[in-house]
Amino acid sequence: MSEAVAEVQEEEIDLAGANAILDKYLDMHGALMPVLQAIQEHYGFVPEPCVHLVAERLNVYTSQIYGVLTFYAQFHLEPRGKYIVRVCMGTACHVKGAGRIAETIKERIGVGHAETTEDLKFTAEYVACIGACGMAPVIMVNEDTFGSLTVQKVDEVIAKYQKMD
Ligand code: FES
Structure with a gap:
């Protein structure tokens, strides 16, 4: 801890x-x-x-x-961020560059899988297929899904949440 x-x-x-x-x-x-x-x-x-x-x-x-x-995976023993960034690491997303997407997110928010930022704003999670393979590579931020991502698009998505309270 x-x-x-x-x-x-x-x-x-x-x-x-x-x-x-x-x-x-x-x-x-x-x-x-x-x-x-x-x-x-x-x-x-x-x-x-x-x-x-x-x-x-x-x-x-x-x-x-x-x-x-x-x-039960639903329970968490440590505080989590206000925004949960789920990076799909399923096969379709992996083939389309999920690794680079995960790296970019880590560079921007400063945490990787199962880690939470000190200000409790973001938690990152690398997850299995989230069922949107047609839009690979895909991430989710809380309930919102973002697909067909490039490094530039991920930057924009993260920047948007960084500006939000
Ligand atoms: S592998 Fe990523 S959504 Fe299916």
Whole structure:
């Protein structure tokens, strides 16, 4: 865990949100998954202090919670960027230069696969085929898809998000 991420976890986690979620689900059978999903929805990831809080209030072992969190790809244990940049590395995109696209993005935002910028603006992820092979090479930024990319087009896309809050 980077120092910046550790700081976020230690200093900025207000457990009121997690406690409110737990209050709502406390008497429900099989509450663990919906509680963890709601916590991730609230914080954008599942902070470590929340794992301990959930363990205590639902009376489950932290190891059981970490088992769930690491099994399901939907959960994230560290803060993620406001903009998730998914670079398709599937075969069609690979053949059409996905490697160069990924390198360009890394040069522009400063992080590569599974990394998040210090300002929590961008997270990069290299992913398998996202089902838009006809537009290869393709990236997604959150829900938006950008295809038929060149280095210049990627520059423009990233510059647009860098200007946004
Ligand atoms: S290989 Fe990239 S969208 Fe299918």
